[in-house]
Amino acid sequence: MNFRTPRRVALLLAMTAVSVSLVAAACGGDDDDDDAADTATATTTSTAATTTTGTATQVASPITISGVWARATTNDVSAAYMMIKNTGVQDRLVSATADVSPKVQIHEVITEGNTSKMQEIPGGLVIPANASVELKPGGYHIMLMDLPTKKLDVGQKVEIDLVFEKAGKIHVTAEVKQGGGMDMGSGGMSGTGTATSGHGMGTATASATGTAMR
Amino acid sequence: MLRKTLAAALCAVAVLSAAACNSGDDDASDSTDPTASPTTTADRFRGGIVTPPFDKPDIVLTDTDGNPFDLRKETEGELTLLYIGYTHCPDICPTHMLEVADAMEQLGAEDAAKLNVVFITADPARDTPEVMRKWLDHFSTSFIGLTGTEEQINSVHDQLHMAHPTFTDLGDGNYAVSHAALVLAYTEDNVAPLAFPNGFELENWVHDLNKLIDEGWEQ
Numbered sequence: 001m002n003f004r005t006p007r008r009v010a011l012l013l014a015m016t017a018v019s020v021s022l023v024a025a026a027c028g029g030d031d032d033d034d035d036a037a038d039t040a041t042a043t044t045t046s047t048a049a050t051t052t053t054g055t056a057t058q059v060a061s062p063i064t065i066s067g068v069w070a071r072a073t074t075n076d077v078s079a080a081y082m083m084i085k086n087t088g089v090q091d092r093l094v095s096a097t098a099d100v101s102p103k104v105q106i107h108e109v110i111t112e113g114n115t116s117k118m119q120e121i122p123g124g125l126v127i128p129a130n131a132s133v134e135l136k137p138g139g140y141h142i143m144l145m146d147l148p149t150k151k152l153d154v155g156q157k158v159e160i161d162l163v164f165e166k167a168g169k170i171h172v173t174a175e176v177k178q179g180g181g182m183d184m185g186s187g188g189m190s191g192t193g194t195a196t197s198g199h200g201m202g203t204a205t206a207s208a209t210g211t212a213m214r
Numbered sequence: 215m216l217r218k219t220l221a222a223a224l225c226a227v228a229v230l231s232a233a234a235c236n237s238g239d240d241d242a243s244d245s246t247d248p249t250a251s252p253t254t255t256a257d258r259f260r261g262g263i264v265t266p267p268f269d270k271p272d273i274v275l276t277d278t279d280g281n282p283f284d285l286r287k288e289t290e291g292e293l294t295l296l297y298i299g300y301t302h303c304p305d306i307c308p309t310h311m312l313e314v315a316d317a318m319e320q321l322g323a324e325d326a327a328k329l330n331v332v333f334i335t336a337d338p339a340r341d342t343p344e345v346m347r348k349w350l351d352h353f354s355t356s357f358i359g360l361t362g363t364e365e366q367i368n369s370v371h372d373q374l375h376m377a378h379p380t381f382t383d384l385g386d387g388n389y390a391v392s393h394a395a396l397v398l399a400y401t402e403d404n405v406a407p408l409a410f411p412n413g414f415e416l417e418n419w420v421h422d423l424n425k426l427i428d429e430g431w432e433q
Contacts, residue, residue, distance in 0.1 A: 071308060074352045075345075077388075079304035103386055109306060109412070112377075116306055116412060117392035119382050137309040138412040144304070145388050179312055 062088025063127065063167040070158045070174040071137075076150045079107075079141040080160060080174045085132045092165040094124035099159040100152065101144035109139055118143070124165070137179065152176045255432060258425055259408055260418045261399065267407035268398050270296070271373040275334065275360035278347035283360055285332070291402050293426055294330040298370065298394040300337035301349040306412055310397055311353040317419035318354065325427045331357045336379040336393040338367055374398075401431045 068082040078101075084093065096104045105120045118141075125140060127133050135141050142160070144152075152158070156176040163169050255263070270286050277283040295314060299307030311333070318326035333350060335341035338361045341349075346359035362370075368378045374394075382390040397414075398406035399422075408422070408431070 071304065072352075073304075073308070074348055075301060077302050077304045103384075103388065105384060107305070107390075111395045111412065114375075114395050115377050115379075115392045116395040117380065117382060118303075118305060118390050120384065138306055141305050143384075145384065146386065179308065 061167045061170065062086055063091060063164055063170060065162070065170060065172050068160070068172045068174040069177045069179070070144065070152060071179040072154045072156075072176050073147070073152050074150075076145065076147040078144045078147065078152050079137075080144060080158065081135045081137065081141055082172065082174070083132055083134045084127055086127045087130060089166070090129045091127045091167055092124045093127060093162055094165050095163045096142050097161045097163075098142075098144055100149065101147050103145040104160075105143045105145070107141050107143045109141075127164070154178055255407075258429075259422050261408045261410045261414065261422050262396070264398075264407055264409050267405040268374055268400075268409070270294075270400055270404040270406070271370045273362070273366060273370055273373070275362040275366060275370075276343060278343040278350070278359040280343050283358070285360070286404055289330050289332065289400065290404055292330050293328060293402065294332055294400040296332045296334065296398045296400060296406065297396075298334045298336050298374075298376070300335050300391045300393060301341050301345055302337065302388075303391070303393065306395075307393065308353075309412075310410075311350070311357070313414070313416050313419050314397070315353040315357075316416055317423055320416075320420050321423060321427065325424070326356075328427050329423065332360060333357055334360045334362075334367070334370055336367060336371075337391045338362060338364060399426060401426075407431060 064085045064087075066083045066085070068080065070080040071078045080096075080098070093106055096106060098104050106125050107118045108121045108125075109116055109118045121140075125133065125135075133140065144158075154176055158174040158176060160172050160174055161169050162172060270289070272286055274282050274284045297307075297310055299310070301307070314331055318329065318331075321329075331354065333346070335346060341359075341361050343359070343361060346361060350357040350359045361367075371378050376394060377392065380392045382392075384390055395412055396409040399408040399410065400406045401408075408426070410419070410422070
C-alpha cells in the first residue's frame, strides 16, 4: 500500500483530529441543551453538598478522586490533573476553585489537523455513570491562571475544591510535581481504565485510536 | 490476529503512530511476524513518519538574548527538534518540553549535546525573549527560544503548512493560543521526516532520539 503522499498524510492527521474532536464532542456535548440549567443547579447544590476529602470514600458520594497533582511552573499558569471515578449515575464537574489561583477553569484539548488548542469545556466535564475520567497531560486539565506567586514549586500543596453537579463540592489536595515522564509514575499515565470506559478524554481516545492503527 | 487485521491500516499510518501505543514491543513482534516487511527506516522509529518531510522554515527570528537567529543557518548539519508553543500554555507545551528534557538527560550529556531543541513562540505578544528564557530554563538552559513579529510567526506556520495561531479568550485578560500538535525532528539536511505527537511518552522519546543520534535517520 502506498500511503506516502502528502494528501494522505494530511488526511490521516485530519482523521486523527476528527476522532479526538468527535469524542470530545460526544463526551461534552450529549446534553448541552441544559447547560445553563445545570450550571445554575450546581451552584445551588454546592452550598448544601457534603464535602469529602481526597481519596476518602465517604458514604454518600459515588465520586472518588485519586492521583491529584499540579504542574510545577515558573510563571503564572499551571494545570492540575487527577482521576475521577464515578460509581453512580452520570455527573458533571462544573467548576473548581484553588487556593493558589483566583481564576480556575476546566479545559479540554482539541487537535485539528496538525495544531492543538485548549478551551474551557462548555457546561463542564461530563463524568459518565460507572466510569472513570482521567485528567492528564495533553487532555482534560484544570487550568490555574493568574497565580499571584508566579510559580508553583515541586512538593508544594495546592488545595482544590471541585464542584460537581450532583455530588456537590469535593475537596482535594494536589501535590506539585515536575510532571515529566520521570516522576509521573505508573499512576500518572494509566489511561487504560479511561480508554476502556468508552467515555475517555480526547487524548486517551487518541492513544486508543493509535493502537488500533498500529 | 488483531495485529494482522490492523496491518493494512498501519500502512496508512506512517504518520503519528503514537508510540504510547506500542509499549516498546514492536521490535520483537516485527521480527516474529511473517507478514512484516523488511525493516525500513519507518520501522526503526516510534514517532510518526512524514512524507514528504517538513521543510525547515527559512526565517530569521530573535533568540532569547535578543539577537537575530537564522534558523536554517544556525541549525544546519545538526539534529534539531522544533516545536511551536507558548509559555502561558499550562499543559501540552510544558509536557513536551519536560519529556524532551528528561529524555536528553537519560541520553547523557554527550549525546544530548548533539541535539538542538528550538522552541518558537506562537504568542509573540506575551513571549518576549526574557519571558521565554525564564520559561525554557525551567526545562533546560540549552533550549533555544525564538520569537518574532506576528508576520514572522505566521510565515513560520505557512512554511510548515500549519494554520496560523488562533486565540481563545479565557477571560480577565487571559487567552489560549493554538499551536503545533507535533514536535518536528529535523535531520542534518534541514528536513523533518519524523514528528512526535502529543502523548509521546518518555521511553519512546529516549528510543527515537537515541536512534537518531547514534544511527542517524538513514541507517
